[in-house]
Amino acid sequence: MKNFLSVIFLVLTSFSSVLAQKTTINKIVAIVGDNVILQSDIERDYANYILQGNAENQEIKCYLVQQMLTQKLLSQQAVIDSVTVTDDEVTNEADRRMRALIQRAGGQERLEQFLNRSVIQYKDQIRPDIREQLVARKMEGKITENVSVTPLEVKRFFESIPKDSLQYYNAEVEVGEIVMYPELTKKEKESFRDRAEALRLRIKGGEDFATLARLYSEDPGSAIEGGSLGFFDRQVMVKEFTAMAFKLKPGELSPVFETEHGFHILQVTERRGEQVSARHILIKTSPTPESLNRTKTSIDTLYQSVLNKRIPFSTAASLYSDNNETKYNGGMMLNAENVQVRTTYIPTDKLEPAVFLTIDTMKVGQFSKPELFTARDGKQGYRFLYLKSKTEPHRASLELDFPKLKEMAYEEKVGRTVSEWFEKRRSTTYIKIDPEYQSCSNMKLWVSK
Structure with missing residues (x-):
């Protein structure tokens, strides 16, 4: 460092x-x-x-x-x-x-x-x-x-690539998911709010904010720094946090308030125009056995509706899934390795290990049973998966890889158009x-x- x-x-x-x-x-x-x-x-x-x-x-x-x-x-x-x-x-x-x-x-x-x-x-x-x-x-x-490309142009582009230079693709899949996270009742949240309030009272009683943050805050990024978040503007934090930070005066201690991350105590240390420097203590909420049971019942019911074709998978995902990264895409996961092209085709070696283990024994068109899982951010919930398609390892072909080839042909045509413009x-x-x-x-x- x-x-x-x-x-x-x-x-x-x-x-x-x-x-x-x-x-x-x-x-x-x-x-x-x-x-x-x-x-x-x-x-x-x-x-x-x-x-x-x-x-x-x-x-x-x-x-x-x-x-x-x-x-x-x-x-x-x-x-x-x-x-x-x-x-x-x-x-x-x-x-x-x-x-x-x-x-x-x-x-x-x-x-x-x-x-x-x-x-x-x-x-x-x-x-x-x-x-x-x-x-x-x-x-x-x-x-x-x-600039656009027609199917004929894609075909000509593909045919212009020497056969021994065609890209080799690993096995790829299209995988959908429906995720449900537990929602705590007001009563279930009380214990977490009470923990935050107890720390707030200790600070008001004279104990050092930074010391308590290091000992008790559940935000690993700031706890080690005594809760310090440095300077930030209105675009960085979630809206509830931003609203509180820009309402407080320097040195003022916030009441306990809630965001999607849990319960916070916040103190602004300095303000410069449209930026504030602040520190906070976070007490995360976690699912109770009761909330997990409610979520399991809800997703089991939805699973049966999808399985029995009473509701299409994509519709169920857009209406009920709690994963905002996939719900607006009909529940389909996107290839995170290719952010330039929004493609749902994902190489199997790029899948999360837990997802790969689940879909590895599934047939195309099948749904996995709802299971408890832990997301990348540590949140627990239930989800079930849908294997929409699967391709075996292969050399690029028009039949299997038309969307990718179309994007490549388009990029090549864009590059040629720009080059011609610059030459003139x-x-x-x-x-x-x-x-x-x-x-x-x-x-x-x-x-x-």
């Missing part, structure tokens, strides 16, 4: 030096039409590249120059085509990036120390660059918005690149016009 923070310190210190001493290093790296790319722009993005956990590699600067050339061409066309982004879009993206930086640096105070400026000052500084990046992204979307723009735009970067292998197309 110490070495990692040292790297961050060196990177951000050098970045701050770049920003503070532009006059000493700011030569013009490239000219694109009416816009210039400065050496300090490259150093800034390279510092961010290192900060994201990448190893030092000076060759990356060649690709950063190429990215900026591309961005400038797109943003210039965006002005012509009246493509814009709103201030809110820029603010949201700036906030997202700052949350990531704060997390990697180990807190807002530490990041501000490294940057030698406040987070607010830094966000203001990067807003113009973020705006240009978002505009360029939107412009690229406009270039490709009418490069040929009609004044572009000059500093000799230091002309030797980069990826600059050939940019310097040969």
Whole structure:
């Protein structure tokens, strides 16, 4: 951890030096039409590249120059085509990036120390660059918005792939689930609320908040830090937590309140504009035997209705499942390894072990019996599974893999469309690149016009 923070310190210190001493290093790296790319722009993005956990590699600067050339061409066309982004879009993206930086640096105070400026000052500084990046992204979307592929184009794309280069796919399945978590009655929740209230009274009586958080809080991420959550804005926490945090004055202790995670005691330690620094103690609720029995009865009844075809599985999932990640997809699990394409086809080696063991002996179209399980976040509940389809290991084929091949054909066509657009723009735009970067292998197309 110490070495990692040292790297961050060196990177951000050098970045701050770049920003503070532009006059000493700011030569013009490239000219694109009416816009210039400065050496300090490259150093800034390279510092961010290192900060994201990448190893030092000076060759990356060649690709950063190429990215900026591309961005400038797109943003210039965006002005012509009246493509814009709103201030809110820029603010949201700036906030997202700052949350990531704060997390990697180990807190807002530490990041501000490294940057030698406040987070607010830094966000203001990067807003113009973020705006240009978002505009360029939107412009690229406009270039490709009418791209589509027909079944014939997918077939031609597939036939263009050499047979010995066809991708090999492991066995894949489509698996649905219906999940039910126990709901505690008000009386069943009392013992958990009482535990939180007892800790609140001890704090009001003079005991140290941080010590009690370390001893009793059931939030493992903050308990070790004395309950400290650092600075956060209104977008980070669940709504009940956010409402309480932004209502309290610094130093004020909240009453016990409930969120989906359990019962909390909250204290705001500092407020800066639209951010607060707070600490909390969490007492999680857990199912009682009675609540588990009620849930088992409910899911058994639903299972029989699905099994006897009184209600379609997808309808039952959307109406009754408690897993928000799957219920709005008709209960079907999505391939978490392929976030770019929302596909329900999941390689069997990527399934949760418990899911694989259950569906391994099932036939396509079957449902497993409801069973008690523990979710990734530790919540206990009941679920039953549906094996919708299964394919054996195989080379890519049109019959079995048309959705994947269609996506690949689409991506190839998008790439070709963008490349053709850039080729036309490069040929009609004044572009000059500093000799230091002309030797980069990826600059050939940019310097040969």
